[in-house]
Structure formats: C-alpha cells, structure tokens
Amino acid sequence: MSFRENGLMYALGSLVVGFVILQAVVFLIKAWRRGREIGISVETLKNAVVQSSLFSLGPGLSFSATLLMLSVSMGLVLPWIRLSIIGNIVYETTAAETALNAYGVQTGLAAPVADPVAFAAILWVMTLGCILSLVIIPIFLKKIQKKMGSTLQKRDNKWADAMSAAAFIGIISAFIGRALAGQGNMKMAVPGAGLMSVAALLSSVGVMIFLEQLGERKNSRFLQNFAMPISMYFALVLVVVLAQVLPENIAFFEFRGRV
Amino acid sequence: MKKRSYIDSMHFTGRIWMVLALCVMISVPLFFCIGNNAWPTLFSVLAGLGPIAVIFYPxxxxxxxxxxxxxxxxxxxxxxxxxxxxxxxxxxxxxxxxxxxxxxxxxxxxxxxxxxxxxxxxxxxxxxxxxxxxxxxxxxxxxxxxxxxxxxxxxxxxPALDNALPALFGALGASYFRKHFRISVIPVAVILILLLFNGTLASGTLVPVGVVVGLLSAHIMYKKGWLKNA
Known part of the structure; x- marks a missing residue:
C-alpha cells in the first residue's frame, strides 16, 4: 500500500479528527452549562446548535471538491487531515506547490507524489506554515480581548454594534465581490464569477429577504431562525438544476475566464 | 481559593487545548518521517516554508x-x-x-x-x-x-460544490445589508473596484481589506453622526 494511504496515515488522520471533535465537544458542554447558569433558555441554545449545523452542512460538503482535487497528488488521507485542522483550499494548494517546487518536483499537484521524502517535506511545510496563530493565541489573546473590551466599554453601544457589523460586512463584501467580479484560477480549481455564482448569490439574497419578511409578518420564530440555511440550500439546488437545463457554454460561462 | 470567572476558565482551558493542538499537528509530519524513515533536509523545508510564511504569517x-x-x-x-x-x-x-x-x-x-x-x-x-x-x-x-x-x-x-460560498454569503449579506445599509456601501464598492483592477485577488487577500475598509468607513460615519440608522 502507498505511503500516502497506509495504516500509519489513517491512524494519524484519526488522531487529528478525534482531537478536533473532542475539543469541540468539550467547549460545547462548557458553554452550554454557562449558558444555562446565566439564564439562556434551552430552546435558544438548541437553536444555535441546529442553525449552525445546518449552516455548515453545505460548505462541509463543498470541501469534497478540495478533497478530491488534492487527493490526486497526495492521496485521500492528507487532504482529510488538512481540511480538519486549519485547512482551506488556497492555503493547502499554495503550501503543497511551494514544498514540491522546493523539492524539485515539476509536476506540481497534477501527478501523485511518489517520493516519500518530498511528501514529508509537504507535511512539514503545511504544518509549520499554519501554526503561528496557535502560538500567538495562547500568549496574546487575553491581552487582545482585554484591550478590545476596555476600548468598547469606553464607547457607547451604538459604536460597539456598528463596529462588529462593519467588520463582518467587510468579510461578506470580499466573498460577494468574488462572486460578482472575481476571476477563476485553473490550477487551484477556484471558480470565477459567472452565471452560476451570480444565480447562487441573487437567489440566496432573494429567498432570504422573502423569508425574513414572511417571518416578521407571520411572527414565525422558525422562519426567523432558519431563513439563512433554507436560502442557502435553495440556491445550491437551483444551480444544480440550471446546470442540467441550460446549454453548457451558457451555464458555465465565467465573465472573465480563468487564469 | 478564588473561583475563576467563566472567561478566565475559558482562557485556561483554551491554552491547554492550543498546546495539545500544536503537539497533535507536529506529530503528523514527525510520525510520518519516523514511520517511513523519510527525512527531508532542513533546507528543503525552509525553502518551501519561506514563500508561505511571507504571506500567511502576517x-x-x-x-x-x-x-x-x-x-x-x-x-x-x-x-x-x-x-x-x-x-x-x-x-x-x-x-x-x-x-x-x-x-x-x-x-x-x-x-x-x-x-x-x-x-x-x-x-x-x-x-x-x-x-x-x-x-x-x-x-x-x-x-x-x-x-x-x-x-x-x-x-x-x-455547480453546488463550487457555489456554496456565494449561496452562504448571499443569505448573510441580504440580512446584514438590509439592517446596516449605510456601512455596507463603501466596503462592497472598494472590493469591487479592487477586483475590476485585479480579478485574481483571492478571498484571503480581500477579507482583511474588506474588514479594514469596513471599520474605517464605519468609524468616520460614526464620528460624523451618520449612524443613527446604520
């Protein structure tokens, strides 16, 4: 069996995945208990779990695209590990490519990595390239939180609200901007803005506005809580249907092509 | 003994888990090298790490x-x-x-x-x-x-796997932009202008730009008293 998918790799993968899930369970229990202590209702806590789970299912499934893409060169286990711990497509592909280049492997991610030493180099680069946050958080997070907390307390609530909304809107803008005007990348299999991305974006926006207003009008707690995941899944089903019914050159047209 | 506050106890627990996470992460390449007797040179690892560190550490x-x-x-x-x-x-x-x-x-x-x-x-x-x-x-x-x-x-x-992010952020954006329309205009406009000049900019680059522009523009609006109904 290949060194990329042998028993040792599966054991290491299980260790990483087990660790990540265990940490999440421990934090979930701790926060749940504290929530009950400070008077948050079980229903509110349950809603947070259900809503976040539904919200994560779609993007979680979309990781399969990254998993399959990286598995060609690295086997299944390493992408599985990397997507479970500090993983994302841009980081993983960049790290793997630079490690392979440094090792003189010219095929990049297009062919299986046959040399265990080059594979080991990828593992080290991927690991060392993303551990800085794990080093600085235990040392500096308490200070950052204290500083930010005291800054916010000196100001009024309106600025505190506006500040968190503005930071998050900045994040949303980046992804919406890419869906409207981004260019695709052939090598990293990153899609560009096109009919599909605009259809997904606009249908999700439309359904969300409709459901929010319906929820407010009917005073439906369910709609108010689950409008977001419903809108997201509607958009995902829509693009699958569009891809089936539209001619391929129209359905997969990207405004700016791919580099 | 004084009881720790919830936040302090989260810091304590979090630090332990972070150190454990570091050990688990390092164990993957370490055990692979030991198990397969495959040791890359320090130079090759550093040569690969250099370009990554320049982008991802900041x-x-x-x-x-x-x-x-x-x-x-x-x-x-x-x-x-x-x-x-x-x-x-x-x-x-x-x-x-x-x-x-x-x-x-x-x-x-x-x-x-x-x-x-x-x-x-x-x-x-x-x-x-x-x-x-x-x-x-x-x-x-x-x-x-x-x-x-x-x-x-x-x-x-x-198509669904490729467009999970537009679908997710469309729903989020609809909700946030509706509630905070004034502070949404400038970050969206700046990101679109940047993309028109360079369409290949990845979301990893655009996110910090969007956050900084969003915070700065909201701060100016707050100072000018334009955020009554932000």
Missing part, C-alpha cells in the same frame, strides 16, 4: 486581531484550530448571535458563539470524514483506480 496576526473580538474567547480557541474562519466559523457564529439576539463581546454572545462554532466544527469534520469513507468504499466497490473517477461520477453536483 495574515495569521491580522486574523487573530480582527476576528477574535467577534468570535469571543471560546470561539477563538476553537476556530483557530479547525480553520475556515472567515468563510464558515465566523458567519455561523454571527448568524447564531443575531438569531439569539445577543451581541459579540457580551457573556451571552460568548456562550452562543462558542456553541455555534463547536457545532459547526463537529458537523464539518464529520462530513469530511464521512466523505473520505464514502470515497474509499466507492473506489473499492466499483474498482476505481483513483479519485478522478469518483470526481466524474459526482460531477452533476459540481
């Missing part, structure tokens, strides 16, 4: 400063281990806080954010694990030689 610092006040203490210790923060964990946490009608920074917000990120982490990690098992089973049952055959079998789902 990004890591910016992300910790920009995201941790929104994620809360527990949320930060959790999400920086499992990753995908700006494109999944943070949106999840903020949507959950909005639904529960609590604010980031408050103790209620801290609790809801941690619960939301924990649930998201469990779901995504489980989904990826199940996908690996399904792919392995599919390959064995249908005698497929490599994963490219699996890829072509599920190609009809590709």
């Amino acid at each position: 990004t890591a610092v910016i992300e910790v400063i920009a995201f941790s006040p929104l994620l809360g203490v527990g949320g930060t210790y959790l999400s920086f281990v499992s990753g995908n923060i700006s494109d999944l964990k943070l949106p999840c946490a903020l949507a959950a806080m909005e639904s529960a009608d609590v604010r980031p920074g408050s103790e209620e917000g801290e609790v809801i954010s941690t619960i939301s990120i924990a649930a998201s982490t469990i779901v995504t990690t489980t989904v990826v694990t199940v996908l690996v098992v399904v792919i392995v089973v599919l390959m064995r049952v249908f005698g497929m030689d490599d994963t490219s055959q699996v890829k072509s079998t599920i190609s009809f789902l590709a």
Whole structure:
C-alpha cells in the first residue's frame, strides 16, 4: 500500500479528527452549562446548535471538491487531515506547490507524489506554515480581548454594534465581490464569477429577504431562525438544476475566464 | 481559593487545548518521517516554508486581531484550530448571535458563539470524514483506480460544490445589508473596484481589506453622526 494511504496515515488522520471533535465537544458542554447558569433558555441554545449545523452542512460538503482535487497528488488521507485542522483550499494548494517546487518536483499537484521524502517535506511545510496563530493565541489573546473590551466599554453601544457589523460586512463584501467580479484560477480549481455564482448569490439574497419578511409578518420564530440555511440550500439546488437545463457554454460561462 | 470567572476558565482551558493542538499537528509530519524513515533536509523545508510564511504569517496576526473580538474567547480557541474562519466559523457564529439576539463581546454572545462554532466544527469534520469513507468504499466497490473517477461520477453536483460560498454569503449579506445599509456601501464598492483592477485577488487577500475598509468607513460615519440608522 502507498505511503500516502497506509495504516500509519489513517491512524494519524484519526488522531487529528478525534482531537478536533473532542475539543469541540468539550467547549460545547462548557458553554452550554454557562449558558444555562446565566439564564439562556434551552430552546435558544438548541437553536444555535441546529442553525449552525445546518449552516455548515453545505460548505462541509463543498470541501469534497478540495478533497478530491488534492487527493490526486497526495492521496485521500492528507487532504482529510488538512481540511480538519486549519485547512482551506488556497492555503493547502499554495503550501503543497511551494514544498514540491522546493523539492524539485515539476509536476506540481497534477501527478501523485511518489517520493516519500518530498511528501514529508509537504507535511512539514503545511504544518509549520499554519501554526503561528496557535502560538500567538495562547500568549496574546487575553491581552487582545482585554484591550478590545476596555476600548468598547469606553464607547457607547451604538459604536460597539456598528463596529462588529462593519467588520463582518467587510468579510461578506470580499466573498460577494468574488462572486460578482472575481476571476477563476485553473490550477487551484477556484471558480470565477459567472452565471452560476451570480444565480447562487441573487437567489440566496432573494429567498432570504422573502423569508425574513414572511417571518416578521407571520411572527414565525422558525422562519426567523432558519431563513439563512433554507436560502442557502435553495440556491445550491437551483444551480444544480440550471446546470442540467441550460446549454453548457451558457451555464458555465465565467465573465472573465480563468487564469 | 478564588473561583475563576467563566472567561478566565475559558482562557485556561483554551491554552491547554492550543498546546495539545500544536503537539497533535507536529506529530503528523514527525510520525510520518519516523514511520517511513523519510527525512527531508532542513533546507528543503525552509525553502518551501519561506514563500508561505511571507504571506500567511502576517495574515495569521491580522486574523487573530480582527476576528477574535467577534468570535469571543471560546470561539477563538476553537476556530483557530479547525480553520475556515472567515468563510464558515465566523458567519455561523454571527448568524447564531443575531438569531439569539445577543451581541459579540457580551457573556451571552460568548456562550452562543462558542456553541455555534463547536457545532459547526463537529458537523464539518464529520462530513469530511464521512466523505473520505464514502470515497474509499466507492473506489473499492466499483474498482476505481483513483479519485478522478469518483470526481466524474459526482460531477452533476459540481455547480453546488463550487457555489456554496456565494449561496452562504448571499443569505448573510441580504440580512446584514438590509439592517446596516449605510456601512455596507463603501466596503462592497472598494472590493469591487479592487477586483475590476485585479480579478485574481483571492478571498484571503480581500477579507482583511474588506474588514479594514469596513471599520474605517464605519468609524468616520460614526464620528460624523451618520449612524443613527446604520
């Protein structure tokens, strides 16, 4: 069996995945208990779990695209590990490519990595390239939180609200901007803005506005809580249907092509 | 003995888990090298790490400063281990806080954010694990030689897999832009202008730009008294 998918790799993968899930369970229990202590209702806590789970299912499934893409060169286990711990497509592909280049492997991610030493180099680069946050958080997070907390307390609530909304809107803008005007990348299999991305974006926006207003009008707690995941899944089903019914050159047209 | 506050206890627990996470992460390349007796040279690792560190180390610092006040203490210790923060964990946490009608920074917000990120982490990690098992089973049952055959079998789902982010951020954007229209205009406009000049800019680059522009423009509007109905 290949060194990329042998028993040792599966054991290491299980260790990483087990660790990540265990940490999440421990934090979930701790926060749940504290929530009950400070008077948050079980229903509110349950809603947070259900809503976040539904919200994560779609993007979680979309990781399969990254998993399959990286598995060609690295086997299944390493992408599985990397997507479970500090993983994302841009980081993983960049790290793997630079490690392979440094090792003189010219095929990049297009062919299986046959040399265990080059594979080991990828593992080290991927690991060392993303551990800085794990080093600085235990040392500096308490200070950052204290500083930010005291800054916010000196100001009024309106600025505190506006500040968190503005930071998050900045994040949303980046992804919406890419869906409207981004260019695709052939090598990293990153899609560009096109009919599909605009259809997904606009249908999700439309359904969300409709459901929010319906929820407010009917005073439906369910709609108010689950409008977001419903809108997201509607958009995902829509693009699958569009891809089936539209001619391929129209359905997969990207405004700016791919580099 | 004085009882630790919830936040202090989260810092204590979080630090232990962070150190453990570091050990687990390092154990992967270390045990691979030991198990396969395959040791790359220090030079080759550093040559590969250099270009990565130049991009991702400053990004890591910016992300910790920009995201941790929104994620809360527990949320930060959790999400920086499992990753995908700006494109999944943070949106999840903020949507959950909005639904529960609590604010980031408050103790209620801290609790809801941690619960939301924990649930998201469990779901995504489980989904990826199940996908690996399904792919392995599919390959064995249908005698497929490599994963490219699996890829072509599920190609009809590709549009959904490729467009999960526009779908997710469309729903989030609709809700946020409606409530905070004034502070939304400038970050969206700046990102679009940047993309018109360079369409290849990745979301990893655009996110810090969007956050800084969003905060600066909101601050100016706040100072000018334009945020009465932001």
